[in-house]
Amino acid sequence: MALFDNENVNVDVLKKRAFNYRWAEVPDGTIPLTAADPDYPVAPEIREAMMAYINDGYFSYTPKMGYPEFRESIARALYARKQEKIDPDLILPIDSAARGMYVIAETFLRPGDEMIVFDPVDYLFKESALAAGAVPVLFPAVLKDGHIDLSELEKYITPKTRMIGLCNPHNPYGVVYRKEDLEHIMGLCEKYGLYIMNDEIWSDIVFPEKPFISIYALGNERCRRVYSVFGFSKSFGIAGLRAGCVYCTDRDGFEKIVNKSAVLTTAGGIASISQIAGTACMDKCYYWVDEFLAHLKKNRDYALERLSSMPLITCHKPQATYLLFPCIKEFGMTSEEFTDYLKEKVQLALVSGGEQFFGPGSQGYCRICFATSAEILKEGLDRLEKGIHLLIQERNL
Numbered sequence: 103m104a105l106f107d108n109e110n111v112n113v114d115v116l117k118k119r120a121f122n123y124r125w126a127e128v129p130d131g132t133i134p135l136t137a138a139d140p141d142y143p144v145a146p147e148i149r150e151a152m153m154a155y156i157n158d159g160y161f162s163y164t165p166k167m168g169y170p171e172f173r174e175s176i177a178r179a180l181y182a183r184k185q186e187k188i189d190p191d192l193i194l195p196i197d198s199a200a201r202g203m204y205v206i207a208e209t210f211l212r213p214g215d216e217m218i219v220f221d222p223v224d225y226l227f228k229e230s231a232l233a234a235g236a237v238p239v240l241f242p243a244v245l246k247d248g249h250i251d252l253s254e255l256e257k258y259i260t261p262k263t264r265m266i267g268l269c270n271p272h273n274p275y276g277v278v279y280r281k282e283d284l285e286h287i288m289g290l291c292e293k294y295g296l297y298i299m300n301d302e303i304w305s306d307i308v309f310p311e312k313p314f315i316s317i318y319a320l321g322n323e324r325c326r327r328v329y330s331v332f333g334f335s336k337s338f339g340i341a342g343l344r345a346g347c348v349y350c351t352d353r354d355g356f357e358k359i360v361n362k363s364a365v366l367t368t369a370g371g372i373a374s375i376s377q378i379a380g381t382a383c384m385d386k387c388y389y390w391v392d393e394f395l396a397h398l399k400k401n402r403d404y405a406l407e408r409l410s411s412m413p414l415i416t417c418h419k420p421q422a423t424y425l426l427f428p429c430i431k432e433f434g435m436t437s438e439e440f441t442d443y444l445k446e447k448v449q450l451a452l453v454s455g456g457e458q459f460f461g462p463g464s465q466g467y468c469r470i471c472f473a474t475s476a477e478i479l480k481e482g483l484d485r486l487e488k489g490i491h492l493l494i495q496e497r498n499l
């Protein structure tokens with residue numbers, strides 16, 4: 103049986119374990135193409151490493167800065183996969199990319215400071231700014247020729263702006279930034295003395311047509327005010343283990359991050375077993391990611407073909423992520439009304455666009471996660487098609 107065959111998706115277990123809008127939170131019979139979390143069990147190497155650790159029977163305190171071998175594994179993988187040259191001493195393992203974003207915001211933002219948050223983007227950018235008492239300033243991120251149009255970005259910078267949030271690759275658009283885009287953003291940061299919160303959690307899930315370019319490609323010297331997060335949830339399917347890291351190139355800034363993270367008091371930090379899993383991911387499981395990507399590419403292309411034959415819905419082709427972000431404005435209803443309708447009439451759960459998850463600019467869109475089997479995806483898209491035809495009939499569209 104191949105790794106990404108339908109038989110490997112264990113819906114009975116998922117119904118007990120997969121939360122956050124997924125199988126365990128939808129009524130029986132509903133297909134959730136919702137939160138970005140694979141439907142597949144993790145690579146065997148992750149389980150083996152965890153079992154070996156568990157079998158020793160000790161669950162003592164870990165080094166406050168995380169296991170050195172974990173930090174080294176992350177540094178090696180960042181360099182081998184993405185050409186990011188990061189000193190392992192400037193990598194802080196932490197309990198999720200989400201937590202890393204909060205720590206970055208709380209370290210560098212003061213109450214009343216402004217952070218530029220793209221609209222749409224994952225809600226954690228806005229939430230982390232708010233948690234720091236800062237003001238998220240929404241930049242309407244419009245897609246133009248398959249890229250985010252940054253030509254108006256500078257207009258959103260005020261004397262209070264202190265940070266720009268960069269989601270590369272971008273969730274929910276699935277866009278990989280071009281080098282000139284990163285240059286543009288960096289140029290503004292240099293001109294106005296801003297920090298960058300650089301979220302690369304999606305940087306492994308990039309399709310071959312448009313290779314990933316990290317902001318570090320501009321040179322580490324220029325990235326002294328860039329604070330990055332990576333996480334293991336998207337590439338390796340260990341969201342429940344809460345594993346991630348913050349990294350940077352500036353030693354003083356790193357110390358501030360460490361202090362704010364509370365790892366030194368043991369009030370913060372990441373569980374030992376999550377670090378063991380994370381180390382196995384970095385050292386042994388990129389073959390799994392590569393196979394996953396090949397599977398995802400087939401799913402993406404199939405889903406796009408299906409969507410292109412459905413009336414009134416349109417969708418751009420993502421260069422990265424396992425997310426589609428179709429426009430549903432032609433139905434003349436809100437995103438919430440559209441997704442509620444599908445849930446009720448055809449038992450399909452999608453993530454609604456709109457204020458809650460991605461910002462007001464995502465109104466009129468919905469998000470489809472395709473990190474599942476070809477069979478479940480087909481069933482989900484069959485239901486979407488049926489729902490769309492029902493809607494058209496009912497409303498005389």
Ligand SMILES: Cc1ncc(COP(=O)(O)O)c(C=O)c1O
Nearest residue numbers: 198199200224273303333335346
């Ligand atoms: C862009 C982005 N950043 C951060 C996260 C959070 O990841 P984690 O599970 O490591 O907290 C997600 C999860 O969906 C995401 O899409």
